[in-house]
Each structure stands twice: as structure tokens, then as C-alpha cells.
Amino acid sequence: MTNLTRRKMLGVMAAGAGGVAASSLMGTSAFAQEMRIRHYWWGNPSRDERTFKVIELFQENNPGVEVAGETVGWSDYWTKLATQTAGGNMADLVQMDYRYLFEYARRGAIQPLDPYIGNSLDVSNFDQSALDGGKVDGQLYALNIGSNTQVSIFNTRLIEESGAEFDPINWTYEDLMRVAVAVAENTGATFGTDDLSLGYVFWEDWAQQAGHQFYAEDGSIGGRPQDLADFWQMWTELRDAGAAQDGETAISLLGTGMNETGLVTGTTAFSYMWSNQIVGMQSLMEDTVGAGMLPNTGGGSLGQFIKPSMFMSLTRDTVNAELATQYMSDWVNHPEATAILGLERGIPASSVVRDALAPSFTPAEKVSVDYFSAVQGKVGALPPPPPAGAGEVNDAFQRWGTEVLLGNMSPLDAATAHFDEADSILARA
Amino acid sequence: MKKFLQKNAPGYVFLAPWLVGFFFLAAGPILASLVLSFTKYDMISPPQFVGLDQYIFMFERDRRFYKALQVTFSFVFLSVPARLIVALAIAMILDKGIRAIGIYRALYYLPSILGSSIAVAILWRQVFAGEGVLNTILAQVGIDGPNWLANPSVSLYTLVTLAMWQFGAPMLIFLAGLRSIPQDLYEAAEIDAASKVRQFFAITLPLLAPVIFFNLVLQMIDAFKTFNSVFIISNGLGSPADSLLFYTLYLFNEAFKFFRMGYASALAWVLLLIIAAFTFIAFMTSRYWVHYENERD
CATH class of the missing domain: 3.40.190.10 (Periplasmic binding protein-like II)
Incomplete structure (x- = not known):
């Protein structure tokens, strides 16, 4: 150790750094990137916690897959989304609002989901009205994740x-x-x-x-x-x-x-x-x-x-549409995922999910659901x-x-x- | 050329970090915004060239543009002199050779470091809220204060007070300026029995003029660009009733809330011209009141 000079030491450190750099380059090879999708939403503390839990669950059920969650508050959300749209680096999946849906769909920033329905995306238990709310010019551009x-x-x-x-x-x-x-x-x-x-x-x-x-x-x-x-x-x-x-x-x-x-x-x-x-x-x-x-x-x-309170949309910039729509499908169908999400984003569009959630409602969720039932026909x-x-x-x-x-x-x-x-x-x- | 380099090289070396930042990070976007200002661009679809339409709309039809100018000018004219006066006053106190002066300087400089931070803006909201710190204190002496941030006729003053409190940077420069005034001038004045007030106006102010001028220009530019604090204090809206619609806030909302990048770029260039014009005016008038010691006249 005594003859380890300063110069040698620097050489060792440089080699180490080079190795780290090289391995990180390999880590982002094309293949690995395709199994990594990004999900971007506007949130609040409770919503973020639930969403990250669903992400973990999806990663456990699908080994080798990585979902990166990105969240900000409502007012910054649209700024960042527009910037990413302009820069061509939108997340694979973005949360969408009724107010912005038509603009993003008609300008080609988000994709129609129709090709995936029945394949990677299952909406068979959805209320028709919930599907209709996400349509632009006859095509489904946005999946209802709560009303x-x-x-x-x-x-x-x-x-x-x-x-x-x-x-x-x-x-x-x-x-x-x-x-x-x-x-x-x-x-x-x-x-x-x-x-x-x-x-x-x-x-x-x-x-x-x-x-x-x-x-x-x-x-x-x-x-x-x-x-x-x-x-x-x-x-x-x-x-x-x-x-x-x-x-x-x-x-x-x-x-x-x-x-x-x-x-x-x-x-x-x-x-x-x-x-x-x-x-x-x-x-x-x-x-x-x-x-x-x-x-x-x-x-x-x-x-x-x-009104559909929130949607999830597949963007033009997605790296793996198949995987992204599969994740989307789990969001609205998977028993554990839907249980984690609860009613925080609104009332689920799937009747099967609603029935499954009913027995374990918290008092506040009960108030929410009872209210939602009571207004049917009065809106x-x-x-x-x-x-x-x-x-x-x-x-x-x-x-x-x-x-x-x-x-x-x-x-x-x-x-x-x-x-x-x-x-x-x-x-x- | 060689001679020029020999003479100025050290200067450019010191400027290098800034020059690198300017040419590699800022210059591109600045030019892009000039181009965008002649287009209509919502960030989702490609920009459309519209010629001078954005500028014509701004000057002929946009009432909020004029409102933003009015608010911003009021702020600049109120806050810059106020901040400079406070900075000079504190600098003169600190110049008197108090013990542990380093601590005081650091303490007084602190608000300017924190001043543009989000935390201080939030704190300011708490101070001036309807049931905030200020009104609680006023209530002790029997004054029923208004809700400062909800009342358009006083809301601007809360921002001016915040600006006054951030006197640190000009204060340090004033302090350096005060230190460079030869003490023998004051001694001579003492012998001539000039009062302290007379000394201030006859010696301190004239000799400090270059420093005052420097601070004035910097603070003016700074005041035109005020954004963070007003964004937080007015909830990003310029509310109440546009009384805090600072130019930069209007520009930001046009760009990132309503996605009018072309229009916002045009607003940015107009602001640049306004700041340039004010700086030019300051330089033009300076020859009448700023005298440099090494000047021969």
C-alpha cells in the first residue's frame, strides 16, 4: 500500500468511473428500455401513495418490467405535459382530463385505444356511458378511471x-x-x-x-x-x-x-x-x-x-404500447389494484369492480357511493x-x-x- | 488584436463561466423566442407564422397587457427607491465600526438570499393574511387591519415591503462604496463645523453617486423581473382583481397556463425592450448626476 502514489490512485479512480459509465450505458440498451414504461399523473398525497402501490404490484406480477411513476400537482401538470409534448418525450401513459382530451386527441398527441381492446386492454365490464365519455370523433382516446x-x-x-x-x-x-x-x-x-x-x-x-x-x-x-x-x-x-x-x-x-x-x-x-x-x-x-x-x-x-373525473391515455411517444395498455387494463380490472385505488379518483366504471369493492368501503367511501347512487336519474x-x-x-x-x-x-x-x-x-x- | 487580448484576457477569464452559460444554454432559447414571437404556437401542434399579429394584438387590444405594465411600473417606482434607501441607511449604520460587524453583515444579507425563495413568499402570505401576524400585532394597539392580500388597494404594498426587506445585495455594495470615501474629507468637514446632515449631502452622496447609479440600474432590472414572490403570494393568478398582475406573471400564465407560446415570447421581447429603454435613460441622465473620481471635467 505504501507505494500507491497519488497518480496511481487517480488512475484507479478513473478506470472505476469509466467502468460505471460503460455499465450504465449498457443498462439503457434498447431492449431494456422497452420493458420500462412511464406513468405520469396529477395527484395529492393519498393518490400518489395508492398509485405507487399499484405500480409495485404490477412490477411484482410482471417480473422484468419497470414502471416509473411521475407525479405533480394539478396546476403544474399541464405545463409539464405540454412541454413534454413539444419535446417529444411524453410518458407512455398520462392522466387526462375531459377539458384537454379533445385538444390532445385531435393534435395526435395521444393514440386511439381501439386496436388494443379485447387484446391487451379489457373493458368488457365497463358502463357504456363511461366509454362514451372518452371518445373523440368515434374513437376511444381515453380510458375512464373514475367518474x-x-x-x-x-x-x-x-x-x-x-x-x-x-x-x-x-x-x-x-x-x-x-x-x-x-x-x-x-x-x-x-x-x-x-x-x-x-x-x-x-x-x-x-x-x-x-x-x-x-x-x-x-x-x-x-x-x-x-x-x-x-x-x-x-x-x-x-x-x-x-x-x-x-x-x-x-x-x-x-x-x-x-x-x-x-x-x-x-x-x-x-x-x-x-x-x-x-x-x-x-x-x-x-x-x-x-x-x-x-x-x-x-x-x-x-x-x-x-362526468369522467379522470382518464388515462396512451401517448404518441410510448415505447411499448402493448405493455402500457396491459398496465392500463390492470388498473381498471385487477382485483388487488382496484382495491388499492378505491374511490379516490372517482367511482370506477366497471360494475364488477364496484361490486367487489362494496363490502370493504370505509365510511367516507360509503358516503361517496351512496351519494353517487342517489343522484342517478337526477342529473x-x-x-x-x-x-x-x-x-x-x-x-x-x-x-x-x-x-x-x-x-x-x-x-x-x-x-x-x-x-x-x-x-x-x-x-x- | 494581440494587444487587446493581453490587456483584457484576465477579464474574459473571469467572465468565462457566464459566457459559457450564455452561449451554450441561454442564447439558443433567446433566439428561438424571438422567432416564436412571430408565430402562433400552442406547444402541441407546430408553430404557425403570423407575422406581427402578436405584437399588434398586444398593443391594440390587450387590456391586461396594459394592466400588467401599470402594476409592474408602480412596483418598480415604489420598490427600487425604497430598497435603495433602506440599503444605504443600513450600510451607513454598519459602516460605523460596530463590534462583530461580520455577523451583522451576514444577518442583514440573509433576507436577500432567502428573499426570492418560495419559503419566504409563503411566510409573507402568513404575515399579511386576514388573521396573520401583522393584523394580530395591529390588534394589540387597537387597529383593525384589512386582509392585506385580499384587498386590491393595498396588496401591492405587501410586495413592496418584501422588496424593501431584501436590501442585502445593494447594501453590501454601498458598504464597499462608503469604505472607499477618504476619511480626511470628513475630518476636514468637521474642522469647518459642517453638520452630519451637511456632510451626508455634500460628501457622502456625491462621492457615492457611481455606486448609487450601479445599484439603481441593477435593482431596476431586478424589480422588472420579479416573479417568484408574486407567483406565490397571488396564488399564481395576480389576484385580487389583477392588482398583482406583474408583467412576468402575466407572461408566465400566457405561456404555461394558456399555452400561447408565441404571444408570451412577444411579451418577453417587449419586456426586454422596456428594460433596455429604462437602462438607457438611466445611463443618459447619469452624466448629470454621477461623477467619477478619475473623470476630468
Whole structure:
């Protein structure tokens, strides 16, 4: 050892490094790469944990196969996906949303799944409606991995303490006013309900209840300025009565996650979202949650609809479509995989999977499933996907809504301004 | 050529890391964005050439572009002088030869290192929230503070305060500048019975002018490019009601939220021209107020 000089030592290290480099080059030879697929999704902690477990399971059942999971939050997801699309290095499988499905399909970024059905991909137990929701121009571009619908989530303890009663599956905004005032007055919660003045989804529901399809077939925004003015006016009345959060609180919650909703922080008894989020909300709360439809305007039309909450799509850049579709198939059929996934992404489209899951539901999953069954027949048809520019209209809506919340504009003036801006956004997109 | 190299080689060696980064990493994308600014490009389908359409739309029809300019200009005009004043004040205090000055310098420099980080922006949200730290303190003295981040008429000031707090970099440069002012000038002024205020305006400020100018240009460019903090504090939206719609945030959303790469590239080039114009104006006016010691006039 004594005659090991510095120079020799460096030589040894260089040789070692070279060897490592060479072996890693061999490790990524063409053959090995084909057995390695990538799966990219937007998630939350609970979803990520479940998904990685399914990946492990798939790797155990298929020795020699590697699945690389990549996950980010919703808002960064689309940025990264678009960048990867432009760069030609999309993951083999990507999670897809109804809003973006048509754009990605028509531009050839994702592939039709029809050639794989009956071979590597089994959808024989799927509800027809779930398959239809993933079709673009007659071909299946997106596999439904869960369905959901809009929901009012409430804190059952606070409702009970308030002494007010209502039928969650058939209730009106007058009922909401009455119950929310009772909650604010009789319980420890500061307000009765979260404020929805900046909630685009709920304005859509309101407009659809007034008989306007949202978005209309021609891609124009649904409803009339007067409808929106009525919507904002009603929330103004709820705020004035102390039933809904004050305007500044509502504004400061814009863009924050479910952990900051009034329901979770205990400052209100009602929050509103999509039904697959019931399970996630319950996991953040000690009180038991209940689920109801969105309040009724008495307008006569059906406002809510059942929507594919998430899809999985096979991309143009896949390295092994056969393997990727086989993984996809396990996702929606394999008893263990579907048990791990549960209802976190929404209600499964396969009736066999639903029946298999039923006996082992957690209380929150039970609430979710019971709610989903209760709304069947009380919801309208799935509206056409939103046009390009819809995301921007949503942002514009929040800006004008902010002016109403701050008392800077009357609901009608803000509504008129919003419709003007929406028209020019949609004309440009 | 040989003479030039002999004279300037050490300079280029010191610049080398930056030059390598610029030519091998940044130059390509910069040129690509210039080309893209004449196209319509959504990242999924190939870019379509549209000539000057993006620029025409920007100046003729885009109201939010003007809103973003207004917000950004307000921020630059408020935050840059504020930050420089704070930096100079702290530098003058530290220049007084306090014991363990190294510790103080490091402590005061810390916010500028942390300042652009996500953690500090999140902290800032907590400080200025409706039931945040600031309002809790104000409540102690009987003031009912607004929800600073939900109120468009005050939200910008929260960002200005954050910028003021990040005075570290200009402060260090001021400190070096103060150290290089000959002490005998002050001694002579003392003998002439000039007050401290008089000394500040007659000696410190004029002799510090080159350093002030340098800091002004750097901080101005920096302020135009503010992004991280406002992205976090306004939830990436520029809310409430576009009162925090910084130019860079608007640009980012156009590019990565609405996938208008062509338009965002055009916005980026307009921002470049605006910054260049302001820097040019600063240089043009500097001859009237900045005097260099080795200048003969």
C-alpha cells in the first residue's frame, strides 16, 4: 500500500468511473428500455401513495418490467405535459382530463385505444356511458378511471347542532340560507357556508338550472348576464345575512387547496366540490361529512351532471404500447389494484369492480357511493367539452367576481363586463 | 488584436463561466423566442407564422397587457427607491465600526438570499393574511387591519415591503462604496463645523453617486423581473382583481397556463425592450448626476 502514489490512485479512480459509465450505458440498451414504461399523473398525497402501490404490484406480477411513476400537482401538470409534448418525450401513459382530451386527441398527441381492446386492454365490464365519455370523433382516446359529479359537502355535527333540517338530495338555495343562518347562529362555526361567488363550476350549474347549456354547442358561454347577476346577488344576500363567508375571506381562499376550505378549518359547515374529493376531505376532518346535491334554484332544468373525473391515455411517444395498455387494463380490472385505488379518483366504471369493492368501503367511501347512487336519474347529460379559452374565461370570472365581493361593482355591471370579456377571449382562442 | 487580448484576457477569464452559460444554454432559447414571437404556437401542434399579429394584438387590444405594465411600473417606482434607501441607511449604520460587524453583515444579507425563495413568499402570505401576524400585532394597539392580500388597494404594498426587506445585495455594495470615501474629507468637514446632515449631502452622496447609479440600474432590472414572490403570494393568478398582475406573471400564465407560446415570447421581447429603454435613460441622465473620481471635467 505504501507505494500507491497519488497518480496511481487517480488512475484507479478513473478506470472505476469509466467502468460505471460503460455499465450504465449498457443498462439503457434498447431492449431494456422497452420493458420500462412511464406513468405520469396529477395527484395529492393519498393518490400518489395508492398509485405507487399499484405500480409495485404490477412490477411484482410482471417480473422484468419497470414502471416509473411521475407525479405533480394539478396546476403544474399541464405545463409539464405540454412541454413534454413539444419535446417529444411524453410518458407512455398520462392522466387526462375531459377539458384537454379533445385538444390532445385531435393534435395526435395521444393514440386511439381501439386496436388494443379485447387484446391487451379489457373493458368488457365497463358502463357504456363511461366509454362514451372518452371518445373523440368515434374513437376511444381515453380510458375512464373514475367518474364524479358536483357535490355539497357538509359537516354533519354542525348541521345537527344548528337544529336546522334539509333534504340533501332535493334542497333549494332558500334552504341553504335557512340552514346556513342557523349554523352561524347556533354553533361554533363563524359562518354557515363557504362563499361560491368565485366558483365557476357552481355558476355553470346555476346557468344550466336556468336552462342554458354550458358551454353551448357553438362553444359560446352559457347563460345571460342577468343569470350571472342573479347568482352573484344571491351570494351577496347570503353574505349580508351572515350565512356565507365575508368577501375578503372568499378572495383570500382563491386558488388554495381543500385543506383551507371553511369546512376543513371548521369555520363553516358547507363546502362544494367534486364527489371524488369526499374521501380526501374526510381524511382532513374529525367530524363526519355528509354529501348532498348542489342547491336547487327551482328553475326546473337539471344543472348537475356525471362526468369522467379522470382518464388515462396512451401517448404518441410510448415505447411499448402493448405493455402500457396491459398496465392500463390492470388498473381498471385487477382485483388487488382496484382495491388499492378505491374511490379516490372517482367511482370506477366497471360494475364488477364496484361490486367487489362494496363490502370493504370505509365510511367516507360509503358516503361517496351512496351519494353517487342517489343522484342517478337526477342529473342532466354530460355537456360538450369546454372550448379552448375556457380556462381563461374562468380566470376572468374570478376577477369580476372579486369586484362584486369587494363591493366595487354591482352584480349586474360585473356580470355584463364578464360576458363581454368572455366573448373576446373565446373569439381569440 | 494581440494587444487587446493581453490587456483584457484576465477579464474574459473571469467572465468565462457566464459566457459559457450564455452561449451554450441561454442564447439558443433567446433566439428561438424571438422567432416564436412571430408565430402562433400552442406547444402541441407546430408553430404557425403570423407575422406581427402578436405584437399588434398586444398593443391594440390587450387590456391586461396594459394592466400588467401599470402594476409592474408602480412596483418598480415604489420598490427600487425604497430598497435603495433602506440599503444605504443600513450600510451607513454598519459602516460605523460596530463590534462583530461580520455577523451583522451576514444577518442583514440573509433576507436577500432567502428573499426570492418560495419559503419566504409563503411566510409573507402568513404575515399579511386576514388573521396573520401583522393584523394580530395591529390588534394589540387597537387597529383593525384589512386582509392585506385580499384587498386590491393595498396588496401591492405587501410586495413592496418584501422588496424593501431584501436590501442585502445593494447594501453590501454601498458598504464597499462608503469604505472607499477618504476619511480626511470628513475630518476636514468637521474642522469647518459642517453638520452630519451637511456632510451626508455634500460628501457622502456625491462621492457615492457611481455606486448609487450601479445599484439603481441593477435593482431596476431586478424589480422588472420579479416573479417568484408574486407567483406565490397571488396564488399564481395576480389576484385580487389583477392588482398583482406583474408583467412576468402575466407572461408566465400566457405561456404555461394558456399555452400561447408565441404571444408570451412577444411579451418577453417587449419586456426586454422596456428594460433596455429604462437602462438607457438611466445611463443618459447619469452624466448629470454621477461623477467619477478619475473623470476630468
